[in-house]
Every structure is written in C-alpha cells, then in structure tokens.
Amino acid sequence: MSLVAFRFPVDRLAGRRYPEAPHPFRSEFQRDRDRIVHARAFRRLEDKTQVFGEGFSDHFRNRLTHTIEVAQIARTAASALGLDEDFTEALSLAHDIGHPPFAHAGEDALNAAMKRFGDSFDHNVHALHIVEYFESRYARFPGLNLTFEVREGMVKHSRDFLPGERPEFKEYLPGLRPPVEAQLIDLADEIAYNTADLDDGYSAGLFSIGEIAASVPGYGSLFGEVRSLYPEAQDGILFQEALRKLIDLLASGLIEGTRDAVAASGCKDVEDVRRAGRRLVTMRQDAAAATRQLKDFLHRRVYSIEPLQAERRRATDQIWRLFEHYVQSPERLPEPHLGRTARLPLHRVACDYIAGMTDGFFRRTYAREFGSETPLNG
Ligand code: MG
Numbered sequence: 001m002s003l004v005a006f007r008f009p010v011d012r013l014a015g016r017r018y019p020e021a022p023h024p025f026r027s028e029f030q031r032d033r034d035r036i037v038h039a040r041a042f043r044r045l046e047d048k049t050q051v052f053g054e055g056f057s058d059h060f061r062n063r064l065t066h067t068i069e070v071a072q073i074a075r076t077a078a079s080a081l082g083l084d085e086d087f088t089e090a091l092s093l094a095h096d097i098g099h100p101p102f103a104h105a106g107e108d109a110l111n112a113a114m115k116r117f118g119d120s121f122d123h124n125v126h127a128l129h130i131v132e133y134f135e136s137r138y139a140r141f142p143g144l145n146l147t148f149e150v151r152e153g154m155v156k157h158s159r160d161f162l163p164g165e166r167p168e169f170k171e172y173l174p175g176l177r178p179p180v181e182a183q184l185i186d187l188a189d190e191i192a193y194n195t196a197d198l199d200d201g202y203s204a205g206l207f208s209i210g211e212i213a214a215s216v217p218g219y220g221s222l223f224g225e226v227r228s229l230y231p232e233a234q235d236g237i238l239f240q241e242a243l244r245k246l247i248d249l250l251a252s253g254l255i256e257g258t259r260d261a262v263a264a265s266g267c268k269d270v271e272d273v274r275r276a277g278r279r280l281v282t283m284r285q286d287a288a289a290a291t292r293q294l295k296d297f298l299h300r301r302v303y304s305i306e307p308l309q310a311e312r313r314r315a316t317d318q319i320w321r322l323f324e325h326y327v328q329s330p331e332r333l334p335e336p337h338l339g340r341t342a343r344l345p346l347h348r349v350a351c352d353y354i355a356g357m358t359d360g361f362f363r364r365t366y367a368r369e370f371g372s373e374t375p376l377n378g
Contacts, residue, residue: 003262004082006270008179014148018141028147029086035144036090038137041097041130047358048096049103051197051302052204053311054359060200063096063103066192070095073251074188078181080255087181090146091153095185098127100355101362102315109319110351117347125168126355127154134356148172153182158189160279176274180262183281184254191250194294199243201302209239215297218290219246246290253287260284318366319354325369326350332369 010027023031036042045064052060061069071092078088100106100123110121128151132143152172163174177183198219201207213220219242226233226241233241261282267273273280283291302308326333330346337353357365 001259001263002082003180003259005268006180006262006273007083008087008149008181008270010084010087016145016147018145020145027086029084029090029150032144032146032150033086033090033093035146036093036097036131039097039130039135039144041135041356042093044356044358045096045099047360048099048101049106049359050193051103051308052200053102056204057200060203061196063099066196067093067096069192069196070185070189073191073247073254074184076251077184077188077255077258081180081259083181083184087149087153087179088184090150091157091182091185092188094127094131094150094154095157095189096123096127097130098123098125098355100126100319101357101359102311102319105312105315106319106355109316110323110355113320113323114347114351117345119345119347119351121351121355123355124155124157126352127157128169129352130356134352149179149182153178153185156182158186173274177276177279178274179270180258180273180281183279184258187254187281187283190291191247191254194291194298195243195247195250197298197302198246198294199240201298202239206305207301209235209242211301212297215300216290216293218249218286218293222246222249250283250287250291253284253290254281257282257284257287319362322362322366322369323347323350323354326353 010029013028016028022028026034042064045067046062048063050061050063050066071089074088074092075085077083078085100110100121102109107121107123114121130143131146131151131154135144136142138145155166155169155172156178160177161169161174163170165174198212202209202212209223213223222245223238223242226238226245230238230241258281261280262273265272265276265280267276267280282288327346327350330338330341330350333341333349333353337349340349340352354362
C-alpha cells in the first residue's frame with residue numbers, strides 16, 4: 001500500500017506570509033528547499049559540532065553532513081511511501097538550522113543563561129526566527145517567506161503542542177499533528193544520528209565490534225551475515241558492510257512501520273492525519289528495538305565519555321561567560337545586534353547573537369573579547 005492518498009496536496013497550501021506568483025517550473029516546496037539551501041544559516045551548519053568537536057577527526061560528521069544524511073533517509077522514505085519528497089527534503093535541510101554552536105551543550109547553556117531573565121532558548125524557536133526575520137535576502141520581505149506548511153513542520157519537528165501551550169507558535173495549528181511528510185523528519189534524524197554516531201565512535205576507537213554486538217543483537221546478526229559472506233575481509237570493512245545493512249533495516253522499519261500504522265489508523269486523508277490525536281509515523285517493532293539498544297549503547301560508550309564531557313563543560317562555561325559579557329557590556333555587540341537592543345531586551349539580543357555563531361566564530365570572538373585567554377579547543 002502506498003500512502004499517496006496522504007501526500008500533501010501542494011496545490012492546497014495555506015500559502016506564504018507575503019503572496020508570491022507561482023514559479024514556472026518549481027513547486028512551492030522545491031522553492032522552499034532552494035531558499036533554505038541558499039540561506040546563510042544553512043551554510044553555517046558546516047562549522048557546527050554534531051557530536052565530536054574539532055580535533056577528533058577530519059572525517060567525522062558535522063551538522064551539515066548530518067543534515068544531508070537526514071535528507072537522504074527522509075527522501076527515500078517519502079518516495080517509497082508515495083509522499084511529497086520535496087516537502088520532506090525542505091524540512092530535513094532546515095531541521096537543525098536553529099542549533100547554536102557546540103551542539104546540545106550550547107543549547108543547554110543558552111537556555112540556562114536565559115532562565116535567569118525568566119526567558120528561554122529553544123533551537124526550534126530560533127530556527128523559526130531565522131527563516132522569519134534573520135535571513136535577509138529579499139527586498140519585499142524579511143526572512144525567507146517560506147510556506148506555512150514548512151514553518152509548521154519546523155516548529156513541530158520533534159514535539160506537538162496543545163492549544164495555549166506554546167503561545168509563540170499559536171498560528172501553527174496547536175493540537176493538530178503535522179502532515180506525514182513532516183512527521184518523517186524526527187525519525188529520519190534518529191536513524192541518521194544513531195548510525196553515524198556508531199560509525200564515528202567506532203572510527204574513534206571507543207569500542208569493538210564485539211561490544212556493539214553484545215548490546216545491539218540486531219547489529220550482531222547483520223555483522224555475522226557479512227562475515228560469513230566475506231570471511232577474508234578486514235574488520236573495518238565488515239563494520240561498514242554491517243552498518244549499511246543496519247541503516248537499511250532502520251529505514252525499511254520506518255517505511256513499513258509507518259505504512260502499517262497509517263493503514264491501522266483508519267485515516268483517509270491529510271485532514272484525518274492532522275486530527276489523529278497522535279503521530280502515525282513509527283518504526284516496525286524490530287527496528288524500534290534496535291534503535292533503543294543503539295541509543296542506550298551510544299549513551300554509555302560515546303556521549304558520556306570524559307573527552308566529550310570535558311568539551312561540554314568547557315563549551316557551557318564559555319557560552320555562559322560570553323553571554324554574561326554582552327549583558328554587562330552591550331557596547332561590545334556589533335551592529336546590527338546592538339541596534340536591536342532598542343526594541344528588544346538585551347538578554348534576548350545577546351542570546352540570538354551567540355546562537356547564530358558557528359563553533360569557529362565563537363572561538364574567535366571569545367578569544368578577542370577575553371584577550372590572552374586560550375580559546376575553546378585552542
Ligand atoms: Mg538533527
């Protein structure tokens with residue numbers, strides 16, 4: 001069964017904030033995808049940490065290569081299910097553009113710093129502000145003027161909300177689920193980062209194949225299969241062979257699990273999906289189990305290791321310190337950020353400025369503002 005009946009009808013878009021004439025050969029979702037690819041915030045993903053910061057290896061993922069992996073998995077799933085691939089691709093490419101420098105440590109540090117002012121930082125809100133205000137490329141409007149559906153998918157990336165729960169998102173249909181194309185992104189993201197972190201962790205020498213197999217039996221049997229197929233091959237190659245099969249298992253688990261869940265839900269069209277009361281995108285049971293085991297393994301053997309924890313602590317301290325510095329000495333903010341303080345609270349301006357930084361720009365700024373001190377990872 002294909003889900004073509006649930007494909008978002010691109011001719012029934014809620015539209016753009018500033019109306020625009022149709023393009024002669026690109027759909028509205030293709031235009032959104034292209035606008036995201038041409039955004040500065042998208043290019044900055046290249047110098048933002050995914051898990052391993054600089055200094056570990058030159059061929060580990062950064063947030064840009066991670067984003068491309070998410071897009072590839074999500075597009076495969078959308079196309080296999082008969083959904084709108086362009087819609088899914090646009091959302092995949094945008095899904096991490098609101099991330100501050102230094103991955104989750106950066107987000108937690110900014111959020112904690114903002115709490116002191118009774119405010120908060122959330123990368124999905126920041127992503128919305130980027131595409132609504134901060135990108136500046138059009139004479140007629142601020143931001144990228146993306147379709148409502150893409151903006152809705154961005155704010156509902158990983159979590160839905162009830163009416164009244166997120167006042168800043170009140171126009172984005174609180175209480176309703178996003179279309180299936182948008183629901184795919186969160187799980188495609190998980191497949192991409194779980195398998196990539198396993199790959200990078202193995203390359204970093206953090207664990208052996210036997211240790212993965214003991215914790216993730218699904219991976220163990222895939223590895224056994226490839227070893228009997230290629231008994232002469234080296235472990236590093238067999239690791240990759242089994243990893244490819246693992247990505248395939250998880251992606252097909254996402255496709256089949258979603259197809260079955262939609263069939264079982266009784267939903268007939270996109271409107272039913274919106275009102276289903278829960279997300280319908282889900283993984284087949286074996287793939288969901290492998291995902292849980294993989295996450296648990298990665299927490300124990302990758303995310304919690306001391307070198308990454310040390311990097312987190314350093315990133316947290318330095319983000320906190322730079323934030324405090326701008327709140328104490330706003331004249332150190334460059335334009336146009338300084339100008340924004342006339343309209344917005346200073347802590348908000350400082351937070352937005354830091355959130356937009358790449359890891360490298362943060363390090364250079366920190367070194368400049370605090371003089372002789374060693375920059376992060378310096
Ligand atoms: Mg991601």
